[in-house]
Amino acid sequence: MNAAEELKQAMPAAVVSTGMLIDKPLAIIKKEEILKAAGKVKEMGFDNLSVITGIDYRDRFEVIYNFFSYKKKENLVLKVVLDHEAPSVDSVASIWKVADWLERETYDLVGIKFTGHPNLVRILLPDGWNGHPLRKDYDMETEQFVTMGEDGEDIVSTDGSNLLRRR
Amino acid sequence: METDELLLNMGPVHPATHGVLRFKLRMDGEIIRDCEIVMGYLHRGTEKLGEMKTYLQFIPYTDRLDYLSAMPNNYAYVKAVEELADIEVPLRAEYIRVLTLELNRIINHLVFMGSLILDLGANTAIMWGFREREKALQLYEMLCGARMTFSYMRIGGVREDLPEGFIPKLNDFIKDMEKRIVDYEQLINGNEIFLLRMKNIGVINADEAINYGMTGPSLRGSGVNYDIRKLEPYSIYPDIDFKACVRKECDSYARYLVRMDEMKESLHILRQVADTMPAGDIITTQKYGIAPMTGAPSAVMTYFPRIFTPPVGEVYTRTEAPKGELGFYVVSDGTTKPYRVKIRSPSFCNLVALPKMIVGLKIPDLIAAFGTIDIVLGDVDR
Numbered sequence: 108m109n110a111a112e113e114l115k116q117a118m119p120a121a122v123v124s125t126g127m128l129i130d131k132p133l134a135i136i137k138k139e140e141i142l143k144a145a146g147k148v149k150e151m152g153f154d155n156l157s158v159i160t161g162i163d164y165r166d167r168f169e170v171i172y173n174f175f176s177y178k179k180k181e182n183l184v185l186k187v188v189l190d191h192e193a194p195s196v197d198s199v200a201s202i203w204k205v206a207d208w209l210e211r212e213t214y215d216l217v218g219i220k221f222t223g224h225p226n227l228v229r230i231l232l233p234d235g236w237n238g239h240p241l242r243k244d245y246d247m248e249t250e251q252f253v254t255m256g257e258d259g260e261d262i263v264s265t266d267g268s269n270l271l272r273r274r
Numbered sequence: 275m276e277t278d279e280l281l282l283n284m285g286p287v288h289p290a291t292h293g294v295l296r297f298k299l300r301m302d303g304e305i306i307r308d309c310e311i312v313m314g315y316l317h318r319g320t321e322k323l324g325e326m327k328t329y330l331q332f333i334p335y336t337d338r339l340d341y342l343s344a345m346p347n348n349y350a351y352v353k354a355v356e357e358l359a360d361i362e363v364p365l366r367a368e369y370i371r372v373l374t375l376e377l378n379r380i381i382n383h384l385v386f387m388g389s390l391i392l393d394l395g396a397n398t399a400i401m402w403g404f405r406e407r408e409k410a411l412q413l414y415e416m417l418c419g420a421r422m423t424f425s426y427m428r429i430g431g432v433r434e435d436l437p438e439g440f441i442p443k444l445n446d447f448i449k450d451m452e453k454r455i456v457d458y459e460q461l462i463n464g465n466e467i468f469l470l471r472m473k474n475i476g477v478i479n480a481d482e483a484i485n486y487g488m489t490g491p492s493l494r495g496s497g498v499n500y501d502i503r504k505l506e507p508y509s510i511y512p513d514i515d516f517k518a519c520v521r522k523e524c525d526s527y528a529r530y531l532v533r534m535d536e537m538k539e540s541l542h543i544l545r546q547v548a549d550t551m552p553a554g555d556i557i558t559t560q561k562y563g564i565a566p567m568t569g570a571p572s573a574v575m576t577y578f579p580r581i582f583t584p585p586v587g588e589v590y591t592r593t594e595a596p597k598g599e600l601g602f603y604v605v606s607d608g609t610t611k612p613y614r615v616k617i618r619s620p621s622f623c624n625l626v627a628l629p630k631m632i633v634g635l636k637i638p639d640l641i642a643a644f645g646t647i648d649i650v651l652g653d654v655d656r
Contacts, residue, residue, distance in 0.1 A: 129357060129589050154484045157592065158618035160603045171603070173590050173618075177484060177498060180505055184590070205487025208626050216321065231314040231655060240322050241614070259283070 110151065110183040117147055131173075131182040138187050142197040142223075145172075145185070149202050152176045153183055156203040159210060161217035163242045168194040168219055195220035198227075216241040233261030277303045282637075286315050290393045290641045293651025297640070304636050309629040316655040324615030329355055329429060330580055332615065337423035339619060340653035342385050345378040346595040348427035351615075353508065354591045354602035355429050359584035366554040367431035368510045373444075373547045374417070374426065376540040380451065381410050382596035382648075383533045383540075387458065390530065390645035394471050399462065406454055409447050416440055429582070431557025441548050448541050448548070455537055463531075472527035476631040476643025479524055486627035490598025490620050491536060492647055495529030497522040502594040516543050529646040581610050597621055597648055617656055621649035 108116075111132035115122040121140035126133045136144045153174035160171040168189040175182055187196055198221035200206040210221040211230040218239030221227055229236060233253045238245050252267045262269045285296035294315035300308040320339065324332050336351045337344040349371060356363060363371075388403025411421045416437050418426040426433050462468055478486070483496040493500065501518035503511045519535035521528035588605040598620025607613040624647050632640045 129587075131590065154481075155489075156487065157599065158590070158601055158603065158616065160590075160614075160616040162605060162614050171590075173601070173603075175592075177500055203487070204485050204630075205623055205626050208622065209487075212622075229314075231317045233314065240319055241325075245322075 198224035621653035
């Protein structure tokens with residue numbers, strides 16, 4: 108029995124289905140149950156959260172968590188499916204510290220809200236940036252200009268009015 | 275006496291931040307009370323670019339993530355695509371790949387050593403590091419014509435075969451390097467000032483390090499016996515004799531020593547690979563490949579199509595890059611371009627732990643601890 112089936116046995120209400128991602132056990136989790144499932148996964152010995160990936164499938168979003176256990180030397184993949192309007196899911200930053208930045212990055216680039224995150228602000232792009240670049244409907248045509256304000260904050264505009272110009 | 279809390283800005287343009295990284299430090303006198311990291315100054319949207327290029331066109335962009343170790347980046351990406359499309363790689367290609375990967379590990383750790391000690395105030399070490407690095411770069415130049423951005427890996431193999439006289443030159447390099455490492459250890463490891471700056475600085479224990487997502491040599495410096503080359507063996511690593519270098523001290527000095535030991539292990543691997551290099555194809559001829567052209571010179575006998583479509587699916591692969599776990603999550607929708615490329619970069623995740631390491635220390639200790647995490651900003655910001 109692999110780790111995904113073990114999780115399904117422990118929490119039948121939370122796991123929608125199990126399968127394989129090439130060679131890694133995969134469990135699809137109900138969106139509301141992710142925090143509980145993550146707690147269980149941590150109990151099962153998966154101490155390393157390797158990466159969080161957000162994917163825009165045009166009709167839905169998927170958030171994928173890759174875990175690894177240093178004790179059992181096993182992989183586990185959790186997947187959550189979110190609706191395309193206002194995607195949001197519970198944050199797991201309280202369990203794995205690395206999730207703090209990984210979730211901020213996913214919020215920044217894909218635009219998925221992680222409820223309960225201690226500091227959900229943009230991490231790679233400047234504050235005030237318009238849109239989330241890794242969404243499929245991201246506007247690639249409009250240019251955005253970034254300058255630094257007096258106190259080091261970022262100022263973003265789409266017409267370049269914040270740039271220094273010689274009169 | 276009570277002192278006011280001071281907000282101190284460090285970076286984005288600061289020689290010790292190895293690029294453009296900004297620290298916002300809350301200082302109580304000389305003691306760091308809190309550290310906030312601001313990044314993104316080098317963000318180039320590599321993941322978005324991945325969605326707009328064909329599978330082969332994306333390889334040069336991976337060079338520019340961690341520009342000090344471009345080969346492992348190339349490799350991690352092509353490995354993900356190969357796993358997705360289930361492509362068999364010829365044995366000779368795998369040997370050449372491991373040769374370039376381990377050579378790159380040495381280059382990376384030489385720059386690490388030089389820049390760390392430069393940050394600590396000794397100017398000569400970076401000259402030693404760059405002197406040896408130059409020789410390794412000349413080997414790369416022989417191999418693929420480039421010195422930093424190689425784009426040498428191809429899906430299903432490598433771009434070119436080893437040139438004539440490469441293996442003897444490599445053997446010279448290994449022989450020279452083995453002596454140099456002994457020199458470095460004699461010059462650096464016992465240095466009193468160096469020890470004072472490194473020992474018991476930036477301590478993080480194993481459980482915390484795992485929870486903060488640290489990987490690679492930085493995690494092995496905290497006593498976790500792990501190496502993806504050992505745990506999930508890929509390429510020809512199962513047939514090669516080497517060990518994962520681990521130290522138990524959890525401090526900056528341990529992380530430094532792990533990297534010095536790794537250089538020796540890499541030399542050991544290089545020697546084995548150079549001695550047992552098999553003959554054969556350098557790129558796959560099966561499945562997506564086209565049958566060899568008749569009468570063509572050997573280098574172009576095999577040919578992998580420039581535009582190819584892997585089957586629908588998704589894959590996450592992890593490799594042991596010099597800085598830690600480098601993973602690629604590639605999703606294919608059955609067209610010529612990836613639907614999504616997610617890069618799990620080691621530098622980004624290792625940096626999460628830095629504030630935890632340095633709170634309660636002074637600014638020079640921040641520089642020392644930061645140097646031993648060994649990040650490259652191209653890899654953090656992507």
